Amino acid sequence: MDRTAALSQQLQQRADALLGLLERRASLLPLAWLVVAGLGSAMRLSGQFADPLAWLPYAVFTVLPAGVLTAALAIFGGRIAPPVIARHPLYGAGGLMLSLLLALVAAVLLRGISFLAAIPPAGAESSPWLDTLHAWLTADATIACSLYSVAFAAGLRRSAHFPALLASAWAIDLAMQLIMANAAGGMMLPAAVALAFQALLRGNLTRVLVSIGIWLPYVLLSERVAVTYRHELRENGA
Template structure:
């Protein structure tokens, strides 16, 4: 009885993952439109009421440009995905295998597509959701923790603002790009996600060291920024700990992205 209920629950969750993943590609533009409406409103509000007023064009650009890049970073990733790996394209497998754990038998493209474990569904859908949600969550954290500043702000304020904004822009771009690579079954998706995780961890450490060296940085400001950096670092570390074994050993990942199945 317990086994039957467990199988029924697995089947129900699998079908729910299919219903979630199947329309994602067609709804990408709708998701980007929703992102634009919400984030543009937040950016305009921050630009209209900065912590320090702009004394000139250069000061205003320091306020304006990072917010526009935050807004457009997912669009840039979407355009890059369409240019580099268009929808509906089959991509060649890499010549050198980096994932060597386990015993696997190679499949050709048709055999991989016919395999029951083919496609970014099931547990893979949770990874897609995580990458997708990472963008708005980190953006919301930045908006609430880092005030909008112009070129007339103290040097330590400009350093914090520019460093945190640069980190957010880069990570939003990379996680969105990874999302589309996973959705379109690109063979380099596992490697790209691993690279993004590594850059995310390194970025938090670099930003912490950079901001920590800001001249005359108030202790209260440093204490308010530290939790955000710590949160980003922990999220990346937890993602690596949870998902790296799955990316290496999962039958679905290996069939979908590496065209091989368990020997």
């Protein structure tokens, strides 16, 4: 038992240290995204920098989420909890809430990687169907990464808007996949492209649904979430 308690305490200390690092260095996260997304986009373009129709979508995909995250961290940074809430042992983004924040970071990275790997750059001489698909997927990846970044910022900054923002991000993400799937049915896509596009949308849908299945019950039932984001104290004394 002593060994188990010591291990639990050690893991808690490491989680607290990671949360503290995220809170102190949050302003560097937009820069990290610019570096990662910028390098990935440059590798994907592979020499097509002279064609603005090729590189402009990647510039939007790289710059917009970083700007949105910067703004969200600033907007959500000023909330002060009442003393009775701030003293509560469950107040803060620790415990499983830290895992949810890391899952949001992973969601942003996975959506970005999925976009970069899924489709080649469009350009002045590309096929109309490629132009359309590329525009759809650029908008999808940019919006999804921005929405999950806003939810992450709200969660890290302990904003009361966090649960609603997270639910909105899930709902909009699901809606985008369904809209694209419905619209693609009316396009004359090459068979191999249609199959790949459907597989991509299924993958996106699956990830969102799995995320909802794991984290929605936690957001609704967690006492930490109730204390930290809704400032609710439950009658059982916690």
